[in-house]
Amino acid sequence: MSQYQEFEHDVLVIGAGGAGLRAAIEAAAAGVRVGLVCKSLLGKAHTVMAEGGMAASMGNVDERDGWQTHFADTMRGGQYLNSWRMAELHAKESPERARELEAWGALFDRTPDGKILQRNFGGHKYPRLAHVGDRTGLEMIRTLQDHGIHQGIDVHMEVTVTRLLKDGDRCVGAFGYDREQGRFRVFKAKAVVLATGGLGRAYLVTSNSWEGTGDGHSLGYHAGAELRDMEFIQFHPTGMIWPPSVRGILVTEGVRGEGGILKNNEGTRFMFDDIPPLYVDQTADTPEEGWRYVTGDRDARRPPELLTRDHVARKIVKEVQEGRGSPHGGAFLDIAWIKEHIKDSEAHIKKKLPSMYHQFKELAGIDITKEPMEVGPTTHYAMGGIAVDPDTQMTTTVPGLFAAGEVAGGLHGANRLGGNSLSDLVVFGQRAGEHAARFAKENPSYSVSEAEIEGAAVEALAPLERGATQVGPFQLQFELQTMMQNKVGIAREEKALSEALGTIRQIAEQLAEVGSGGNRWYNPGWHTALDMKHLLTVSEAIAISARERKESRGAHSRLDHPEKDAAWSTFNHIVRKGADGEMVIERRDIPPIRQELQDIIEEEG
Amino acid sequence: MKSATFKVWRGDQKGGDFQTYEVELEPGYVVLDAIHKIQAEQANDLACRWNCKAGKCGSCSAEVNGSPRLMCMTRVEDVAGDGPITVEPMRTFPVLKDLVTDVSWNYEVKASIQKMTPRKPDFEDGSWKMHQYDVERPQEFRKCIECFLCQDVCHVLRDHQMHGEFAGPRHFVFAAQAEMNPIDVGDRVVQLREELGIGYCNITKCCTKVCPENITITDNAIIPLKERVVDRSYDPLAKLARAIFGGSGEE
Numbered sequence: 001m002s003q004y005q006e007f008e009h010d011v012l013v014i015g016a017g018g019a020g021l022r023a024a025i026e027a028a029a030a031g032v033r034v035g036l037v038c039k040s041l042l043g044k045a046h047t048v049m050a051e052g053g054m055a056a057s058m059g060n061v062d063e064r065d066g067w068q069t070h071f072a073d074t075m076r077g078g079q080y081l082n083s084w085r086m087a088e089l090h091a092k093e094s095p096e097r098a099r100e101l102e103a104w105g106a107l108f109d110r111t112p113d114g115k116i117l118q119r120n121f122g123g124h125k126y127p128r129l130a131h132v133g134d135r136t137g138l139e140m141i142r143t144l145q146d147h148g149i150h151q152g153i154d155v156h157m158e159v160t161v162t163r164l165l166k167d168g169d170r171c172v173g174a175f176g177y178d179r180e181q182g183r184f185r186v187f188k189a190k191a192v193v194l195a196t197g198g199l200g201r202a203y204l205v206t207s208n209s210w211e212g213t214g215d216g217h218s219l220g221y222h223a224g225a226e227l228r229d230m231e232f233i234q235f236h237p238t239g240m241i242w243p244p245s246v247r248g249i250l251v252t253e254g255v256r257g258e259g260g261i262l263k264n265n266e267g268t269r270f271m272f273d274d275i276p277p278l279y280v281d282q283t284a285d286t287p288e289e290g291w292r293y294v295t296g297d298r299d300a301r302r303p304p305e306l307l308t309r310d311h312v313a314r315k316i317v318k319e320v321q322e323g324r325g326s327p328h329g330g331a332f333l334d335i336a337w338i339k340e341h342i343k344d345s346e347a348h349i350k351k352k353l354p355s356m357y358h359q360f361k362e363l364a365g366i367d368i369t370k371e372p373m374e375v376g377p378t379t380h381y382a383m384g385g386i387a388v389d390p391d392t393q394m395t396t397t398v399p400g401l402f403a404a405g406e407v408a409g410g411l412h413g414a415n416r417l418g419g420n421s422l423s424d425l426v427v428f429g430q431r432a433g434e435h436a437a438r439f440a441k442e443n444p445s446y447s448v449s450e451a452e453i454e455g456a457a458v459e460a461l462a463p464l465e466r467g468a469t470q471v472g473p474f475q476l477q478f479e480l481q482t483m484m485q486n487k488v489g490i491a492r493e494e495k496a497l498s499e500a501l502g503t504i505r506q507i508a509e510q511l512a513e514v515g516s517g518g519n520r521w522y523n524p525g526w527h528t529a530l531d532m533k534h535l536l537t538v539s540e541a542i543a544i545s546a547r548e549r550k551e552s553r554g555a556h557s558r559l560d561h562p563e564k565d566a567a568w569s570t571f572n573h574i575v576r577k578g579a580d581g582e583m584v585i586e587r588r589d590i591p592p593i594r595q596e597l598q599d600i601i602e603e604e605g
Numbered sequence: 606m607k608s609a610t611f612k613v614w615r616g617d618q619k620g621g622d623f624q625t626y627e628v629e630l631e632p633g634y635v636v637l638d639a640i641h642k643i644q645a646e647q648a649n650d651l652a653c654r655w656n657c658k659a660g661k662c663g664s665c666s667a668e669v670n671g672s673p674r675l676m677c678m679t680r681v682e683d684v685a686g687d688g689p690i691t692v693e694p695m696r697t698f699p700v701l702k703d704l705v706t707d708v709s710w711n712y713e714v715k716a717s718i719q720k721m722t723p724r725k726p727d728f729e730d731g732s733w734k735m736h737q738y739d740v741e742r743p744q745e746f747r748k749c750i751e752c753f754l755c756q757d758v759c760h761v762l763r764d765h766q767m768h769g770e771f772a773g774p775r776h777f778v779f780a781a782q783a784e785m786n787p788i789d790v791g792d793r794v795v796q797l798r799e800e801l802g803i804g805y806c807n808i809t810k811c812c813t814k815v816c817p818e819n820i821t822i823t824d825n826a827i828i829p830l831k832e833r834v835v836d837r838s839y840d841p842l843a844k845l846a847r848a849i850f851g852g853s854g855e856e
Contacts, residue, residue: 048750104721107786113734114739147720149715209658244633358660362660363635472649
């Protein structure tokens with residue numbers, strides 16, 4: 001038998017970004033014993049990277065805003081494949097979640113009358129994003145962290161979970177290892193919350209950190225949970241592209257919210273060329289109207305740079321393909337031009353976008369107050385994820401297993417609006433924590449099987465026992481990322497997607513032979529070999545779902561089916577593990593929307 | 606510059622030594638890129654922490670050519686000289702393996718600092734009235750990414766190893782953001798003097814120099830806190846006033 005340390009909690013939260021921390025805080029407040037597992041040190045999760053802000057219709061800057069408008073904007077952005085109930089809850093509850101952060105120490109930027117300031121962002125009708133310069137994610141995670149450490153939560157830092165433990169259908173804990181010494185840990189729990197974030201590391205060019213390997217998606221899938229909408233991967237239109245070392249690092253949409261414009265190598269502001277029908281009425285006709293919008297004119301309409309991310313990303317790719325790209329294959333994003341309108345533009349830009357200034361100055365040698373940035377799409381966010389009950393966040397098929405934040409699917413549909421992620425984390429983190437605690441209280445008894453633990457231990461040790469191999473884990477990861485970038489990226493077609501599925505199977509076979517040298521102490525080679533299983537699972541789910549959806553909608557673009565097709569708007573794709581272990585895909589009808597919500601969508605236009 | 610020689614400290618709690626690696630460079634390479642390349646191609650088990658690779662998470666702290674830096678924000682061309690580039694773990698904390706150190710002490714100190722407690726909300730919806738000028742100063746402190754480079758360079762910790770009696774610059778910045786939060790009703794002045802040892806800081810400003818977020822740690826956080834401690838503990842008039850009118854403080 002393998003050796004392991006055992007821990008027992010009522011609620012185990014896996015992942016300590018915004019959603020995990022918020023869930024843990026809520027569960028602890030309900031009076032149960034909570035364990036919180038984080039893959040890195042506490043406070044380092046990918047939430048720190050979020051820049052622009054948190055969407056909440058507080059109406060501090062424009063009192064016309066309200067939850068109804070936020071709801072309608074979210075549904076339109078998601079091309080109506082969203083869970084309408086999640087979109088409703090999210091719009092209604094995010095203002096309270098924002099104010100609560102202030103009570104816990106967050107200090108958002110302020111309006112002249114002393115309230116939380118809100119900024120414009122793509123797809124949001126009114127200025128709606130509570131923010132702190134361009135470091136809102138850091139403010140949020142630090143606030144939750146600093147509040148959370150006083151709530152009696154047991155934090156397990158630098159621990160990676162490799163498998164969920166089951167008792168029949170029910171999830172009753174998790175198996176993992178600590179990075180420091182490679183010791184195994186068994187967590188027994190009455191309820192488990194997955195809050196593991198995203199899967200951007202399946203691609204070569206990504207804004208995600210090493211942690212974003214789709215662990216939660218894959219852990220849930222292998223434990224019997226359903227994945228939905230996996231074809232929808234958000235390619236954020238503005239990532240850094242030069243020098244190669246920084247390729248993929250995010251350039252906040254806040255640059256465009258503050259007036260930044262996109263230009264091609266001919267100096268043309270190409271975003272004005274092609275406005276999607278859904279947004280024609282909401283988009284400025286002239287650059288002059290666009291400028292008035294970003295400077296707060298309530299009668300002006302938003303500039304086309306603030307259209308949804310899927311559209312902006314595709315437009316940049318088109319400019320590059322047609323030979324009008326920037327020197328390193330992107331577009332120019334120019335904020336320096338606002339000097340035409342603002343006297344002290346240099347100080348203004350540094351105040352509004354301090355980390356962007358810093359990032360380009362230090363890493364690319366570019367002064368964004370004087371010159372344009374070069375930007376291009378970067379893999380940013382998974383709209384799809386584990387299928388959950390909208391109210392409780394419990395998975396549709398595994399009792400006792402909950403999911404919140406990026407790892408959960410439903411809120412964003414086919415495309416996420418910027419700013420809706422930070423609010424998603426706290427709205428559904430809170431709900432998952434509350435309902436996981438309730439489930440734990442109502443279902444106190446369970447058992448954990450020794451055989452399952454032993455199986456997990458054998459699986460985890462295998463790459464290390466094979467020792468160093470000719471092709472190592474990093475090479476295999478690189479091979480997968482390159483293939484996903486080329487074949488399951490921003491522009492897709494049947495043939496390439498089928499080839500991708502073939503390559504994924506082939507890499508999975510290779511993985512069974514790959515080993516890593518060294519010992520169990522803090523061994524990144526070994527850890528990467530174990531993460532590969534998750535990357536392969538999510539890659540397959542993305543490719544299968546993308547091949548199945550024979551239309552273009554939201555973030556999913558098919559070269560062989562370039563049009564949106566109404567026939568594809570009535571169901572979601574569900575992926576689950578079949579009886580023989582093969583991945584199965586099916587269609588599930590979207591439940592009929594409540595009439596009052598349908599009315600809101602129609603009224604808001 | 607096509608390639609560079611790196612001397613990377615490899616070892617664990619029992620000891621270790623520098624090992625030499627030759628790395629082919631791409632344009633714009635930062636030190637973390639070079640470490641990753643070594644890890645992928647020459648030493649799969651080379652341990653280092655990193656997350657965002659954009660100077661926002663504060664994970665990849667190390668000493669490059671002897672200076673505390675974030676590896677992700679240090680361009681190779683800026684540190685390359687005639688000899689090899691040395692990369693070693695932060696020396697103020699116990700090493701775990703290679704470039705990874707045990708920084709858990711920082712988390713313990715932070716948890717010991719009195720938490721933020723808000724006053725009653727100003728508005729019915731549970732929110733507060735705060736102006737931008739009210740929040741500007743504590744916002745500076747909240748930029749901290751907890752890279753602990755200030756802790757690494759602080760001589761009270763590095764040379765005198767006074768971890769038991771001195772919280773270090775990071776935690777004075779943390780205490781300062783709570784003390785200066787406009788809605789906080791907490792009071793950390795006694796704790797700063799008695800438990801967190803702020804008096805040991807003799808304002809050499811080394812912490813301010815290494816801060817990758819350019820927080821003016823010494824001038825804006827530590828000195829104002831020291832003034833509060835001095836006012837409270839040593840000002841005879843204030844002491845007299847407290848004796849007559851009451852109020853918190855020490856007797």
